[in-house]
Amino acid sequence: MRRPFVRALARPLVLAAAAAAIPLASAAPVAADSVVVGGFPVDVSDSxxxxxxxxxxxxxxxxxxxxxxxxxxxxxxxxxxxxxxxxxxxxxxxxxxxxxxxxxxxxxxxxxxxxxxxxxxxxxxxxxxxxxxxxxxxxxxxxxxxxxxxxIAMARAGDPAYLPGTPALVYGWGDVTGAGDYPRSLRAARVHVLPDAMCRQAYPGSGEGRYMPASMICAGEREGGRDACQGDSGGPLVAQGRLIGLVSWGTGCGRAGNPGVYTRVSEIxxxxxxxxxxxxxxxxx
CATH class of the missing domain: 2.40.10.10 (Trypsin-like serine proteases)
Structure with missing residues (x-):
């Protein structure tokens, strides 16, 4: 398994071409018009x-x-x-x-x-x-x-927005393909809250980071294809109108079997x- 990366820009982005030079774990292929990774453009008035x-x-x-x-x-x-x-x-x-x-x-x-x-x-x-x-x-x-x-309101412990299967949206201006393609405009991706067991299996703690369900939340799609990516770090994961997570880390972007991991807002x-x-x-x- 490849090393995961936290989802911030790891060096100054002085020129547009510099984005392509930032080292990334490889991601599953996505369509050329994909945004955030498997997402769509939004106006900031929506979030x-x-x-x-x-x-x-x-x-x-x-x-x-x-x-x-x-x-x-x-x-x-x-x-x-x-x-x-x-x-x-x-x-x-x-x-x-x-x-x-x-x-x-x-x-x-x-x-x-x-x-x-x-x-x-x-x-x-x-x-x-x-x-x-x-x-x-x-x-x-x-x-x-x-x-x-x-x-935005923050979801407290016990909020049904944290339940596995809940539809959610993640927002950001980050990499849209996992290959250093950074847009100028805000994007969102539709994901689902995933079971803790899926992230425990993906990230058991042998050098790739460790999934800790008390303080983290797992979201994405089982088959991959929709996810946050580098440059989206700190961005909102929103479900049922409430903030449930902050973009934190993961292996690659949109890869099947490697969901995105978010800081759990109820634990904050x-x-x-x-x-x-x-x-x-x-x-x-």
Missing amino acids: PWTVALASRDRFGGTRAGQFCVGVAVSRSTVLTAAHCLSKEVLGEAPEQVRDLSVITGRTDLLSGRGQEIRVRGSWVNPAYDGVTNAGDFAVLSLAQPLPASAV LRTMGWRAAVRGHRTDR
């Missing part, structure tokens, strides 16, 4: 809580500096993946990235629509384990508030005491 994480200083202006995705869970708070704020991705600590921002209300990253809002503070889960990929979440606080309509709520995490554990910029 106004989906924001792009950006730094032109680090990733260039080709795609407005987009390198990961985030989810607005309050008017001034965005969730994303912990690995998105790692030195491996950013090259330095997030508080040292001068122009770290979120792009909101913008479908096409190079359009003039929406806003670019400075990240005022960041907090990365100190329990994040880069070996198992457990605890892969971080909190960003914004310098100015988002509209109330741009916020349980372990952190949500409001305490937002108010008391951030590094102001």
Whole structure:
């Protein structure tokens, strides 16, 4: 089995051609017009809580500096993946990235629509384990508030949205084929919540990361073909109108037998005491 990858850009995307140079595990073939991997284009008004994480200083202006995705869970708070704020991705600590921002209300990253809002503070889960990929979440606080309509509710433990078989949508601006093809416009893919046993079998913990059902959720299609991919990290997995997961990791993109793995939102709520995490554990910029 190939090594999995976390689903953030792992080096600066200075030129469009640079995307093709990012090393990826191979993916199952998908149609040329596939998006997110096996998905379709959407307008950001369909998912106004989906924001792009950006730094032109680090990733260039080709795609407005987009390198990961985030989810607005309050008017001034965005969730994303912990690995998105790692030195491996950013090259330095997030508080040292001068122009770290979120792009909101913008479908096409190079359009003039929406806003670019400075990240005022960041907090990365100190329990994040880069070996198992457990605890892969971080909190960003914004310098100015988002509209109330741009916020999504988080699904708590016991919510039926977590049940296997539940249809879900994953959103992002990431690789559309698994071969370094990065679009400018927002995409979504229809997936299903999958049984924990399927991800346990795919990721038993022998060097590929370990699936831990208490803190992770498994989603995709049994036959593969629809999935998040590199550049979608931190993006929302939404079911029944509620946020149930954050794009985290997986082997390849859209491969049969290797579903996408997401950080389970109910576990974020349980372990952190949500409001305490937002108010008391951030590094102001």
